[in-house]
Amino acid sequence: MAIPRAARTQRRTRIQEAKEEQILEAALDVFSVRGFRGSTIDQIAEVAGMSKPNLLYYFRTKEAMHRALIERVLETWLEPLKAFNADGDPQAEFKSYIRRKLEMARDFPRESRLFANEVLQGAPHVEDVLKGPLKELVDEKAEVIRSWARAGKILPCDPHHLIFAIWSTTQHYADFDVQVRSVLGPERDDERRFEEAALFLEALFVRGIIAGPRQPD
Template identity: 80%
Template sequence: MAIPRAAKTQRRTRIQEEKEEQILEAALEVFSQHGFRGATIDQIADVAGMSKPNLLYYFRTKDAMHRALIDRVLDTWLDPLRAFDANGHPHQEIRSYIRRKLELARDFPRESRLFANEVLQGAPHIEDELKGPLKSLVDEKAEVIRAWADSGKIAKCDPYHLIFAIWSTTQHYADFDVQVRAVLGQDQAGEGRFEDAARFLESMFVKGLEIHE
C-alpha cells in the first residue's frame, strides 16, 4: 500500500491527515475524469486548492496518489464478495450481493470509474492484486457457488461467469450513469433507478438459477 510521506513521520497530526484526505479527494476527481495517463499533478493541486510543492510534501508522485486510491477502491469493492456466506440461502446471498454492488455503484461512482480506467489501461498498477488476492477471493466464492449447484440448491452454472455477470451489470450503473439517465428520461432517472435495477437484476439472476424439474 502506498504510504504518504507525512504518514511516515513519528507523530502524525490531525492537519496532516486532513491534508492527505483533501489531496486524495482531489486526485479521485481528476483520475476518475482523465484516467492515470491523462491526469497531472498540476491538475490535482488545482482541484485540491493547494500549491504543487505543498501537495508533493504529502505525496511525492502521481503514482503514490493513484496507488493509495486504488488500494482503497479494491478494499471497498471486495467487501460485498467477502460477505458472500456459504451458510446462507443461495437466493438470498445472491440478492444481497447484487444490492451491495448497486449501492457501491450509487455511492461511489468516481471510484468505479477510477478502477475501470485502470483495468482498461491493462491494470499496470494492480496486476499483482488481480492475480493474487482478488483471484483467491473469487476462487473461494466460486467454490461456494459450485457447492450450492452440486447440492441441488441452484441450477448448474459457471460460477466465475456468474460473478463476472453480476459485476458488469451492477457497475454499469456507475460507469455509464450518464447514458442510463439519458435513456431512462426525466421520469425514471432519479434515485429510484437503483431500486428498479435491483429488482430487475435480482429477478433475472435468481430465476436464472432456479432448478426446473
C-alpha cells in the same frame, strides 16, 4: 499498500490526515475523469487548492496517489463479495450481493470509473492485486457457488462468469451513468432507477440459477 509520505512520520496529526484526504479527494476527481495518463500533479494540486510542493510533501508521485486510491477502491468494492456466506440461503445471498453492488455504483461512481479506467489501460498499477488477492477471493467464492450447485440448491453454472456478469451489470450504472440517465429520462430519478435495476437484476440472476423447486413464483 501505498503509504502517504506523512503517514511515515512518528506523530501523524489530524491536520496531516485531513490534508491527505483532501489530496486523495482531488486526485479521485481528476483520475476518474482524465484517467491516469491524462492526469497531472498540477491538475490535482489545483483541484485540491494547494501548492504543488505542499502536495508533494504528502504524496511524492502521481503513482503514489493513484495506487492509494485504487487500493482503497478495491477494499471497498470487494467487501460485499467477502460477505458472501456459504452457510446462507443462495437466493438471499445473491439478492444481497446484487443490491450492495448497485448501492456502490450509486454511491461511488467516481471510484468505479477510476477502476474501469485502470483496467482499460491494462491494469499496469494493480496487476499484482488482480492476480493475487482479487483472484484468491473470487476463487474462494466460486467454490461456494459450486458447493450450492452440488447440493442442488442452484443450477449448475460457471461461477466465475456468473460473478463477472454481476459485476458488469451492476457497475454499468456507475460507469455509463450518463447513458443510463439519458435513455431513462429525468422522471426516473436516482432512487427509482436503482430500485428498478435491483428488482430486475435480482429476477434475472436468481431465476436463472435457482433450482426448480426452490424458484420463487
